[in-house]
């Protein structure tokens with residue numbers, strides 16, 4: 001059961017904190033402060049003590065206007081516009097119906113209804129969008145999600161950082177085909193819901209459980225009904241705020257808005273316990289239900305008049321007693337909405353306090369911060385708590401996500417479409433060979449470094465049915481693309497070499513496929529090899545929940561040989577079978593939409609993009625937008641280079657006519673006209689800029705930031721990446737960024753397709769960056785400028801090497817770690833004075849050795865009397881390089897002559913410890 005804090009109960013009962021504390025004391029309940037929590041028994045005992053008047057008004061008005069309650073919902077503020085779209089201008093009823101009407105009952109927005117706190121969701125337009133969207137976009141549209149629901153692997157969804165998938169969601173091809181639509185979990189918006197334990201969606205998604213883990217969820221729970229509600233009221237009640245504030249819960253909100261004014265005036269005894277109601281959403285006991293009703297009634301009472309702009313008699317307005325403002329300053333619990341990261345100054349502004357107050361407080365806790373220091377949400381929340389301020393994360397609306405949102409498709413228009421398949425697996429397990437065997441072509445030759453460099457796609461016909469294969473690259477460097485490949489795909493063939501078994505990238509591939517909710521068909525390759533061990537592979541894969549059907553599992557395993565072609569037919573058959581079970585469908589009669597698989601700049605043709613149509617039909621002349629590029633389809637080629645006039649669902653085509661090279665993985669959409677396409681692309685460009693700015697902003701926790709700054713060792717390695725195709729640019733970028741470590745941050749300051757030109761070099765010179773060219777060369781001027789400016793420009797044909805080199809360079813950049821290595825010891829047996837030289841210490845090397853340039857330490861009776869360089873090392877009269885144990889020698893120390901017989905000399909060297 002939820003607990004209340006003293007101040008909350010005080011508000012609820014219209015007491016000042018002081019009064020409440022006194023009452024508690026009288027009752028013998030020990031509390032430390034107004035922030036202390038009370039148990040249920042304590043709460044009810046206190047309520048009883050102050051109840052009599054509160055009870056009456058409650059009982060009568062209960063059933064009336066539930067919808068007023070919704071005004072509490074925070075979304076109303078932030079999403080006001082959105083909510084309106086969603087049929088309910090005031091977001092009626094949403095937050096407050098604890099009974100929460102299950103979704104089924106109220107398709108338009110029931111989600112919200114389920115969340116009694118009314119906080120979170122509403123604020124997030126996206127989150128709420130699910131419930132609100134009349135189209136019911138939410139579930140049905142996202143195929144992967146839905147799909148997952150059916151599959152055991154689906155569970156992984158819950159664990160995934162939903163945010164990460166934002167970009168990918170749009171691909172959600174074949175939307176609406178899978179009504180379960182568990183995919184929500186993957187979407188950022190979905191996540192919003194997940195945070196709220198009560199979220200109606202959870203019930204629908206078995207996997208969704210993971211989401212409950214998110215911290216905000218818990219946080220919301222603690223939050224007293226909070227100011228959020230006040231927001232809602234703002235919509236409808238602004239004019240009446242004064243009276244409104246009488247409602248204790250609003251007080252906080254009002255505080256915030258009014259700059260901490262003390263609004264918490266007593267409303268009189270008539271207000272029962274609003275706070276309780278909101279805080280105990282899960283209560284089912286009749287008693288509580290009753291309370292809730294009471295509360296609502298009161299809410300209605302309170303707001304009724306105001307909400308209706310003063311029409312009804314304001315029952316409660318009368319008992320308002322002007323309260324001496326100074327009495328309860330401690331009572332103010334502010335509520336603020338803050339972004340993912342902000343500066344101390346900004347945080348202070350939000351809390352309406354002086355930034356110095358934060359600095360001081362943190363200083364007293366031993367943390368030194370400056371006002372301009374950026375802190376992340378968690379740190380900010382912690383700080384805010386210190387000032388009795390509750391935080392809520394600002395919801396970032398993904399404009400692109402919104403732009404790509406689609407209505408659900410009409411089931412009747414859906415037609416069967418070919419499956420889209422990708423091949424994944426560890427390096428050299430035979431992905432390319434298998435694809436070649438399938439396509440009966442030979443792509444393996446001519447590849448640099450054995451890495452599949454270019455993403456392409458092809459269509460294979462098997463028994464009159466088509467299968468679309470995407471060439472997904474195999475090396476780790478292509479993780480990013482593989483992810484995209486995974487999302488554009490229905491089925492992944494996991495290639496595992498029968499002689500090698502499960503390897504790191506096999507596991508990685510499994511994880512990616514599972515995360516994206518893709519069906520996995522295992523191809524155990526190289527069975528022609530004598531060392532092949534099919535059973536071992538099966539055994540190893542069981543660890544990753546890939547259990548063969550003959551072992552009682554549900555994963556299809558097909559032993560194949562790319563060399564002898566054995567099993568290839570079986571594999572194709574299994575893919576078709578899997579596809580059939582998946583009932584892959586798409587509506588071919590609509591504007592096309594799909595994914596950019598690969599794009600490059602062709603000297604003659606201009607930007608060329610290989611796209612996979614996922615829905616609808618793409619035709620020559622169609623205006624399209626793909627990420628930041630747009631144009632009109634001028635020409636289309638199929639996978640065999642034949643010109644085609646149109647491309648339907650699951651068909652890959654190369655298109656000409658875009659004004660720019662779009663990024664691989666980007667969604668393309670056919671638009672009504674070119675103007676529409678252009679504005680679409682512009683939105684992407686703008687959003688991309690915003691994102692880039694956000695990404696470059698370093699996000700460190702307060703602690704990290706502090707220690708980093710203190711040590712002053714935060715370094716940055718700027719890199720400019722140029723490659724022949726966009727896919728390689730992306731792959732390199734991803735891999736390079738990953739090399740970042742605690743001391744050196746790799747920052748890709750620019751990436752692009754094409755030769756390294758002068759502007760790249762000048763950018764590198766200006767930002768002290770290096771240039772990495774992959775399969776490209778610098779043009780003449782660029783080379784000249786680079787030589788002149790001393791810009792480091794490196795050219796590669798294999799991605800591995802580029803990454804390796806950068807890694808090495810970074811090691812050089814890291815602060816070297818030195819360790820003292822003792823070389824040997826010697827004893828001074830006799831000393832001589834030589835004019836112009838100083839004292840020569842005739843010594844005997846006891847152990848180890850002495851080198852000419854070594855450092856020495858002279859100790860006398862255990863005390864170090866000299867620590868420094870050896871000026872000379874001689875044997876007899878000659879300078880020598882080194883003297884070993886058992887030999888006599890003469891030392892002269894740099895600027896030290898006070899050496900005596902019997903002194904011990906230790907030689908040592910500082911050696912760099914490799915990282």
Ligand SMILES: Nc1nc2c(ncn2[C@@H]2O[C@H](COP(=O)(O)OP(=O)(O)OP(=O)(O)O)[C@@H](O)[C@H]2O)c(=O)[nH]1
Pocket residue numbers: 425426427428429430431432433434444449450451452473474475525526527528529560561562563564
């Ligand atoms: N004996 C045998 N060798 C195979 C088979 N399939 C692939 N190979 C060999 O295994 C090696 C790697 O094959 P690839 O197809 O290049 O492997 P890959 O997984 O695409 O490799 P990357 O693109 O580097 O990730 C090549 O030497 C192939 O000839 C097979 O079925 N039997």
